[in-house]
Amino acid sequence: MTALTGAEVSGYDVDVLVIGGGQAGLAAGYHLQRAGFVPGSGYVVLDANLSPGGSWQHMWESLHLFSPAGYSSLPGWLMPPSEGEDFPPAAHVVDYLSRYEQRYGLPVHHGIRADAVRRADDDPTGRLFVETTVGTWSAQAVVSATGTWGRPFIPRYPGMDTFTGRQLHSADYSLPEPFAGQRVVVVGGGNTGAQLLAELSLVADTTWVTLRPPRFLPDDVDGRVLFDVATARRKALDSGQRDTGGVTSLGDVVMVPPVHRARDRGVLVAEAMFDRLTPTGVAWADGTERPVDVVLWCTGFRPDLGHLSPLGLRRQDGHPVTVGTRAADEPRLHLLGYGDWTGPASATLIGVGRTARDATRQVAQLLGKEPASPVR
Template identity: 70%
Template sequence: MTATVHVPPPAPAATVDVLVIGGGQAGLAAAYYLRRSGLTAGAEYVVLDAAPAAGGAWQHNWPSLRLFSPPEYSSLPGWPMPPYPEDGYPPASHVVDYLTRYEQRYALPVRRPVRVQSVRRADGDPRGRLEVDTPSGAWSARAVISATGTWGRPFLPRYPGMELFGGHQLHSADYVGPDGFTGRRVVVVGGGNTAAQLLAEISLVADTTWVTLRPPRFLPDDVDGRVLFDVATARRRALDAGGPDTGGVAGLGDIVMVPTVRAARDRGDLVPQPMFERITPTGVVWSDGREQRADVIVWCTGFRPDLAHLVPLGLRGPDGRIPTVGTRARDEPRLHLLGYGDWTGPASATLVGVGRTARAAVADITALLSGGEGGIRTHGAV
């Protein structure tokens, strides 16, 4: 006789009004405004964070990384970043401490480590709930804010011969400092701030070659994050008013001349070369046949939005992004995306810039929760 196996029913989903996915700077800014909206922490809104500790992506950056701006231009809404006791701009560790204390200061309901696996519609009701699956249980929410950032998806391009290279290759996400490069031949790939800053460090201890897809554009020495934020804000105001597109930050340049980068330029180490054509077992080769031997290739090639959990919603466009109106997903009014870059709000991937888009997203969501139209606000309508 076959014994009957009793399978227990699945545990009921935890129910909230708003679920924030991601506990970095964007998620915390959203939680701050949800708190201010009157929602009850833990009962009506919750933040799920995949990391084991507070600090977002800042806790993973290389130790010498510093902000582009002083603390007063690097703050989340509500509480200014405390001053940094030393001269210069604060290091990443100062930001991690600030985000940790910010979370505690406002008693934000962050649950960690909880990695969200998927977000899906509960049914066909456009005003129904979204179901959020995690290894530790399911959640059900009337609205979801996705603020997972990009750190979880480092981008590594494919070049002929990559698999043949006999040296070491790493993405900038895995860089921890210059010590391991002493006396080696290092090729740094990328034309942005990360490549310039890593090259500045590594060139002090190694023979470096810098390659970029296009000639890098250096900002004036006196331009820092304060100027960049003001320029991005002016562009958004002009666009909201129906004026011409000034180009914003992109019109100024790509690389902020922080002290280490200026020093590398002044000693002649910041000299870009065009992108190589292929990789060999011992180095890289350009289209004209010129070869550079290398022991290490450092790929400073950026990141992509970490959106795998949203795949079940079927919202991605041809470019891999989810089309948005402001921060709201164009085809799913219960979903907002926050902090992924300018396509989810001007300067929304920065500490100082994410507050404005977080406020707009929460205003839109509270209108939706109250039975209003919702989903009609833009970044300027706050």
């Protein structure tokens, strides 16, 4: 293995480097500071976004949380209530994350993208080098908290290249008004598909297609219940008990108010997934065709981990093998907030704090750092 030269390090040298300044990165920063790592020299957080708020600042405007503010908080500070609303909108979350960053003086550097993480040399206790848009950083440990927003997933279907209408992923959707009067196919049976169908159906001619019939959660189930169920499943698995199935055993779609209203209007009727796209629409195997102006792919995201490729980590089920949050092949690397494979409910506001705390404890132990008094 070829080591990088000192000139390539560009003078950025820290104990711990956190990649990603969204909810997972902020939770990591909070616990690193609480463990005694000094902001700036002990740890920094690099964020590709130009402003605070993580992926929440890019969400569609009508999006609301599944849970009340008090059940959607990062460690240390409860999210303030959203005035006049039981479930806070995305804009309220952005404001909360921005104030959280300021409240704890977290050293977040915005507008810096991490492109590659490499081992400095063959020494397993040596440093990791992180190549970024402003130079190369050197760290004893790295926490990757880049989430999934930067890697939207669209499956391949025959005819996609010849379809003359518009195709977009839910990540590119903001408001329903531009689709007024158009024929829109919404693809995907999860929460995003159901919520965007609900509001698009008010202005457009909509068709909902899913790979399998959508499963709706009971009306009284929200994010509080989902977090408890996910946590119970993780505890059961860790203790060798039978897999309860977790959240997936309950259903897929949370009946938030817009979806509830769409059900009352008779909108939540899904058709089987089409087989191909035609130049002017979509078609099924039985020969049925439908003219379409827009195909909206609500087909999810994949972990945004291209920066870890140089490490050559073993993969399982499409992501690096981990022990908790620690990469199985690289003890100096932790992956935080990507989904249940990095901790129960770790991709949620309330769930990421617990896994961030556990990751920080392991990092502190690795670096021989004694915990300090709690941050206030």
